[in-house]
Amino acid sequence: MLQNCDARIYHRLLTIPGGKPVRYQAGDVICFQGRESCGVVVVSGADIKVQYISAAGRKYTIVQEDNYSGVLGEMELFSETSNHMLSVIAVNPVTGYQLSRAVMRDALVKMPDLALDFMTLMSNRYHSTVTQAMVNILYGLRFNALQRLVAQADAAGGEVFVISQEVEAERLGTSSRAYRRILKNLLDDGIVQRAGDGFRIANPEQARAELQI
Incomplete structure (x- = not known):
């Protein structure tokens, strides 16, 4: 279910030209931790899980979401290396709309309200990810x-x-x-x-x- 800035971002991104449709099968990696980001993927009704893989190869599932509609890969838009911080895996087949980093950055410059929503989204995701990671580590x-x-x-x-x-x-x-x-x-x-x-x-x-x- 779409909520708050995720909903606004989702609908706005679908109107941006220059993207391409993408499809992932169950088990496919949408965002691969450590690999260079190709941009963001806008999805609707997707069953996904977000994972962190430690240096020892241990997988931590940060969250698993069913019927998720929103944006994937937004955390890497402004990263110097542009490498994905986490992996996102399709639990079931997923269709989406991919926008490159260049197209996304240009859109954010031209639409300040979209940029503000993106900053809010990134802040919320960062807080959620760090909180879950700390719980796993401390307890x-x-x-x-x-x-x-x-x-x-x-x-x-x-x-x-x-x-x-x-x-x-x-x-x-x-x-x-x-x-x-x-x-x-x-x-x-x-x-x-x-x-x-x-x-x-x-x-x-x-x-x-x-x-x-």
């Missing part, structure tokens, strides 16, 4: 895993929720084996309980006490 795996489980339980209204252990491990930048070990500990401690093919928070008070929320 242990058990804390981060439990925090995500509680959030998913809340989203399910306290009812049973289903997770992919592989996806959760990827989001937390750890191995599936390490994640399964943490999940087993939470099950053994009675904080989390299996419920058919899903899970539920069996002891919400203990879970929130551990998270201090």
